[in-house]
Amino acid sequence: MIYTITLNPSIDYVMFTDRFEQGALNRAHTTYKFAGGKGINVSRVLKTLDNDTTVHGFLGGFPGQFISDKLQSSNILVDCVEVNSDTRINVKLKGTSETEINAPGPDINEQHIEQLMNKIEALTTNDTVIIAGSIPKSMPDDIYAQIAKRCYTKNIPFVVDAEKNLLNSVLQYKPLFVKPNIVELEEMFDTHLQTDEAIIRAAKQLMHKGAQMVFVSMGGDGAMLVTHDKCFKAIVPKGQVVNTVGAGDSTVAGMIAGLTNNLSIEDAFKQAVACGTATAFTEDLASATEINEVLQHIQIKQIY
Numbered sequence: 001m002i003y004t005i006t007l008n009p010s011i012d013y014v015m016f017t018d019r020f021e022q023g024a025l026n027r028a029h030t031t032y033k034f035a036g037g038k039g040i041n042v043s044r045v046l047k048t049l050d051n052d053t054t055v056h057g058f059l060g061g062f063p064g065q066f067i068s069d070k071l072q073s074s075n076i077l078v079d080c081v082e083v084n085s086d087t088r089i090n091v092k093l094k095g096t097s098e099t100e101i102n103a104p105g106p107d108i109n110e111q112h113i114e115q116l117m118n119k120i121e122a123l124t125t126n127d128t129v130i131i132a133g134s135i136p137k138s139m140p141d142d143i144y145a146q147i148a149k150r151c152y153t154k155n156i157p158f159v160v161d162a163e164k165n166l167l168n169s170v171l172q173y174k175p176l177f178v179k180p181n182i183v184e185l186e187e188m189f190d191t192h193l194q195t196d197e198a199i200i201r202a203a204k205q206l207m208h209k210g211a212q213m214v215f216v217s218m219g220g221d222g223a224m225l226v227t228h229d230k231c232f233k234a235i236v237p238k239g240q241v242v243n244t245v246g247a248g249d250s251t252v253a254g255m256i257a258g259l260t261n262n263l264s265i266e267d268a269f270k271q272a273v274a275c276g277t278a279t280a281f282t283e284d285l286a287s288a289t290e291i292n293e294v295l296q297h298i299q300i301k302q303i304y
Ligand SMILES: Nc1ncnc2c1ncn2[C@@H]1O[C@H](COP(=O)(O)OP(=O)(O)OP(=O)(O)O)[C@@H](O)[C@H]1O
Pocket: 180, 181, 182, 216, 217, 218, 219, 220, 221, 222, 223, 236, 237, 238, 239, 241, 244, 245, 246, 247, 248, 249, 250, 251, 272, 273, 274, 275, 276, 277, 278, 280
């Protein structure tokens, strides 16, 4: 089973306006409420790709119930710890550009964390774990490291998509891959990474610290995958960008689904990028038809 862990899920309230003006009354012409949070998005795309998946994390209040109902109606298993305060609602404004306001998240106490850890303790080496997204302020900074250590000790492959400090904290536990976007990778090394060689060098440093592979997503510039003996670059088609929220999570889902279903690394990477781009080109996360359509137009170049 593929388990995703979202410590800070959200309802994503997506509002499309013709143009958004700060400090003025803006009216949306279309709105959507999606079950969101990075790991949850990964599970949603995994299910679209026909992979069974279970969502772990914390859910509370009416937004938690909304998310749970939405996921279950898509046949995604939900095994979350129930918390007392409300799961957050993140606002995604789509005008001529994209603006996001992410809320901090609910209070999580020690008992909640213990309940989650017990669920992770029950996983086996046949499972795969994806830990993704921010943590509510009330949680300890080393929670990613705690989960990663448990996976490492139990020989459970795990993947991490999170910001700098959280990502750094898990490298010693040898994640199957990590997925920084290019901005996050630049922040980790406090420098601009302007060439493929510079990106590969940075990725190799993360691998030196323990990551088995590094998947660098680069928005409209595609993505790179660095492994110990190979490096691929994906070039994505141009298209109308509608909503990039969840594009990175879609790549993680495509990669995991590919590896789980025994695709070659190159084909798993191609599927991953197709998932990301197909999501960027649609309101919600991409459908299977949209992913297959985009897949025909992804070019993969082997750098070495
Ligand atoms: N403008 C775009 N045009 C085509 N494809 C895109 C575009 N933006 C994103 N993508 C696709 O989505 C993938 C992930 O995008 P990005 O690097 O923005 O991830 P991210 O920052 O982790 O996203 P998020 O946090 O919103 O999930 C890219 O590798 C690419 O395949």
